[in-house]
Amino acid sequence: MIDLKDKYRSVRERSEDICATLKTEDYVVQPVVDVSPPKWHLGHTSWFFETFILQHHLTGYSIFNPSYPFVFNSYYESLGARVIRTNRGNLSRPTVEEVYEYRLHVDAAMDRLLSQPISKEVRTLAILGLNHEEQHQELLATDIKYILGHNPLFPTYTEIANPLSGEIFTDEFITIKDGIYDIGYDSEGFCFDNELNRHTVFLPAFKIAKGLITNGQYVEFMKDGGYQKHEYWHAEGLDWIKNNHINSPLYWHWINGRWHYYSSAGVQPLKLDEPVAHVSYYEASAFAAWKGMRLPTEFEWEVASSRFTWGERWEWTGSAYLPYPGYVRAAGAIGEYNGKFMVNQMVLRGASIVTPPEHSRPSYRNFFHPHLRWQHTGIRLAQNTN
Amino acid sequence: MIDLKDKYRSVRERSEDICATLKTEDYVVQPVVDVSPPKWHLGHTSWFFETFILQHHLTGYSIFNPSYPFVFNSYYESLGARVIRTNRGNLSRPTVEEVYEYRLHVDAAMDRLLSQPISKEVRTLAILGLNHEEQHQELLATDIKYILGHNPLFPTYTEIANPLSGEIFTDEFITIKDGIYDIGYDSEGFCFDNELNRHTVFLPAFKIAKGLITNGQYVEFMKDGGYQKHEYWHAEGLDWIKNNHINSPLYWHWINGRWHYYSSAGVQPLKLDEPVAHVSYYEASAFAAWKGMRLPTEFEWEVASSRFTWGERWEWTGSAYLPYPGYVRAAGAIGEYNGKFMVNQMVLRGASIVTPPEHSRPSYRNFFHPHLRWQHTGIRLAQNTN
């Protein structure tokens, strides 16, 4: 069994490490509704421990500041009024320093709690809180990229852009035959409720790519007029690219006759052999249609996932985010975690270069609205086998 | 083989029959973007025959009016510019009389064409055109209901409201055991491309209600504060009811201390034992959650459909509208029919009181965005079997 105190400390530290190179100002802004200010993430993840654990399970715990729940509640209807999402970037206070003090306060209390014998319930909640914080670490990283990458000064986040490793370009496809397969989490450790219950699906035979689509391949799509040819697009996707003047992945810039992109090390010439990132579901789907193929379903992906490398791009699937058979929302505020978002979103599988390692597992289901692309979203192709 | 000339005549007549009691003014307005003016439906369905068949396959055919394609194209990107959807209700011309003349012109030409030996392609297109018109007949009926039912004078459409027959209230559930089932259309006649290909799915064991939820049962949900309790709702559903001040199905009015509803015969006291209609997916899903159950998937529905009566309410399923395995869009404008809408919509199964009989088949897939409810949408419950 993992040592919770150690685990707690390392997860909490990782959130702060992600922010290590930020200026105070970078913690504050919210340039688009889906992006939250970094200081909000740091406060919200602390509020989660305070609200779900410390208030109920640590004798003598005193709330750090009675106004903070209003500021740091994200979407829990059960837990009262809160700052509306679009207002997060309008709040200069609490200051970054105060948020770090809040973290210290919560951490000290969690340390006291975890130094005692704890009930199974507290253990479960603490593990959920840590997994919750790890999810926010991914958002923290992508939100910071958005904040810096949409600033006209294009500040750098690190000296050197994350090097990509595993997913070498290949044209190969893996063939999976039709049959009955099991889907969903089946181990002992933590998983989210949306990965349960393990259940059976029937899959027709299919082929799935060993490699991800590269920037170079995506440029071919663009050169071939992919953004102008309606036949590859969903009707809503077409509206989206027209209304938002989209003609390339997010963070791409056409400078002096060639494509560049904003990475954590600043604006750089596009690397053609890297996997494409920051495309919407609409773009991923249109690209697949242009290739005469399709995106895999999340079940196909899960079944085939042991046969290719993955982990640096979240991969759009052709599956809508829906409950697995037998899924039931938990009672109370914890039940608001996943189930209420199961409409109008598409499932992503895999993991990305900013995903905490513990969140890299074949059954993990991420989900976003089809137009969103500030995550490190990529494309893997599939096709039917006849 | 059906006689196409007869079939053509009867389908075309049915569209006009639906409009028989309308005043000229009723043909013109578009009170909400999803509702089209009746005269637009009458013109658009004629344009479909003119554009896809007559122009290419009837020698000497002359287009009725060169401006009409701009007016009556719905969403076919392949076929050029068109009046934007929100503008349909801003057009007083062509007049209703001119639209009927257009229909006569197209009908005469189709009669000439169908009096000759025709190719398989023309036959296929003509049958598609008729099925297309039958789909619009359903929209025509529900759009008329919306136009009249949102007028402060609440005009009647018929003397007597459609009597409902088949679906008697019952608490019974049917049990279906787990296993491999076939899904999709498997007969000789016409079906839409989204019902193909017939394919295998695995279903866990489940129970499904023999009857639909009644108005009376829905009133219980309302009385129990169903619209106020966030735990039954999707997050987007909750936003929708709050922003739109929704607290009952569409067409319901609280008058003198009791619920009434607008029907084709005007405003009437609510009949508690009728199946509830005009609820959104969000409401259907929240109702099911309140009952501790869920909506069936479209596959469960199709597998069980021979064991209950259906046909007076479109029934929301818990399935997102996605392509079946092996689905490929047809080339050209015809390919824009279904595939480009396969995102962000939920599947409805069954048929409603205004569905043309030919469109009542177990494999038929209708689909709408989850907030829409101007169709005769109802609720059937399902649950897992443990």
Added chain:
Amino acid sequence: MIDLKDKYRSVRERSEDICATLKTEDYVVQPVVDVSPPKWHLGHTSWFFETFILQHHLTGYSIFNPSYPFVFNSYYESLGARVIRTNRGNLSRPTVEEVYEYRLHVDAAMDRLLSQPISKEVRTLAILGLNHEEQHQELLATDIKYILGHNPLFPTYTEIANPLSGEIFTDEFITIKDGIYDIGYDSEGFCFDNELNRHTVFLPAFKIAKGLITNGQYVEFMKDGGYQKHEYWHAEGLDWIKNNHINSPLYWHWINGRWHYYSSAGVQPLKLDEPVAHVSYYEASAFAAWKGMRLPTEFEWEVASSRFTWGERWEWTGSAYLPYPGYVRAAGAIGEYNGKFMVNQMVLRGASIVTPPEHSRPSYRNFFHPHLRWQHTGIRLAQNTN
């Protein structure tokens, strides 16, 4: 003293004459919020007589339909709930025929009332009602032009476009010397409360053009890049032309290499020597700036108006619509007529080709928001004299 019965009859007939060539469908639509459906104008002007006069002053009068006040109240807060303005075009009922029956009902009752000796109050209200209807006649004419002129079929309203007569092109300016002048209505007959009280202003010396700006002169402005040069525009005007892609007056179309415009007789080549019409205040003001001049104030216009011909174009002035000294709103619903609109609008002086003759007087103040241009708005220049 005018014979009120005769006057009533002739004014009411004129409204119907304006609609003589309309199709039923043309009465129904509202292609933009500022335009009301013709049948709404016909009903609303009748409701005015019913509500302000017949209900209170004709013994035994029975309201035609108790739902009509909800439908036909325009903006009178004192008089209860009403259809919101944007919904007027969503109402197919009452039908055009029913609205004409409503007019007959009201006319018969007014005839009965005016056949009796009437109080001064009733006389005053009846005259206000007729002037109110005459104002709506102007809107009726311009709303019809908008409805037909924005239809892709460009239907004609009359066989022959209104010929313009009086305002011959001239470059001459009239010089008015500085001094004390009287402003406001000073006769016996009817005027609106916003023309009262007659009062004194001091005007610096100025020059004002004898003629209006022609289409030809406006084309010169366009050719010189007038719509692209920010220095001529108000900041809000610049936003307006950019957001709405405005680059010519309303109803102008560039067809086959030359400018055309939609007139009541259909689309025609632009007549260069006609006074320009259908420009916004922003455009009028930018044109004047391009000429190194300015628009006259409403006081300058009134003082000089006896020395030039006018009456075919409403003329934008540089004056904001504000109360005259001593202006007080009347008590009750009548008090809502003018005063509550005295913010954010600009004054127009003169009259247009569709203004009822009685509304052509030097003291008449019309007013619109600066971006509106569906009235026959034109441009007269003024400048300071040094």
Added chain:
Amino acid sequence: MIDLKDKYRSVRERSEDICATLKTEDYVVQPVVDVSPPKWHLGHTSWFFETFILQHHLTGYSIFNPSYPFVFNSYYESLGARVIRTNRGNLSRPTVEEVYEYRLHVDAAMDRLLSQPISKEVRTLAILGLNHEEQHQELLATDIKYILGHNPLFPTYTEIANPLSGEIFTDEFITIKDGIYDIGYDSEGFCFDNELNRHTVFLPAFKIAKGLITNGQYVEFMKDGGYQKHEYWHAEGLDWIKNNHINSPLYWHWINGRWHYYSSAGVQPLKLDEPVAHVSYYEASAFAAWKGMRLPTEFEWEVASSRFTWGERWEWTGSAYLPYPGYVRAAGAIGEYNGKFMVNQMVLRGASIVTPPEHSRPSYRNFFHPHLRWQHTGIRLAQNTN
């Protein structure tokens, strides 16, 4: 003649003094479009000197950062592309520290320039730049109040709220007789172009209040249902209060059964004898109507201003913001300063508690859209004399 170097230093210091108690985060946010982040004000006022003076008139001056003009240009079309206004609060960079470095860079260069003999043009531009910065000081103060006063933690800005002094409550009215009066700036020193040219107006006799309306008087209006009675309101004002749920001045809070307000020292019980502040033109006008009076015109205010104390509240007048006779926009970017805003705004006269002393003069014209109220706007009544 003032010493420009001293003046420059003291004005620039004052901007920084205003920010002395801010946290870094407070410099960054833009909670509403009209409010700019404090660091933007500090940068923009520096950019003004750099762009209009240093680049052209200081030999060897090098621009601090070539990206800054894009970030700090406010609305000068002549000077190229710029961050759109709504994005100012989305920019974490340049940091506050970098903005202060920018100020140092500009200040050092201005010091070099002003140590040399300078041309009349440079002197004029420098004085304009200082007056421009003083205008921004007022906005800086009110924007900070908005940022802190809309934060759920209600942070304080100073230890003690600004004490008000001069404008004691009084019911007295001053009578001014009708006649010819001169309006506009008539001294040697600096004024804005909108205060020129001095010109003659005729004013009817009027009375104007010696004192401003107090919080206590405003509470009476509220208690009497002032916000609910449509007859006091402009139609657009009524829409504004309904759509925005306005029922009190900005910054007022109903807590524990009494009114409080947010001041620079935090939330405090309302002081009934202080002049009311933070009302919109709509509210000021409605209040006056409730009193059976009106707001003074800007000319009445100017003529009477020597006979009452003023300077702690900007006072709404009943005058629209329009050019004075003979007003001409200057050529080039400087010409964008005032003229292009002369539409849809109302004039304020006086000065407020955060106005730099040099901007307190009887001819000074401030202007805002009628719904805005984050300035220290107050109410003085006037009435006609019969």
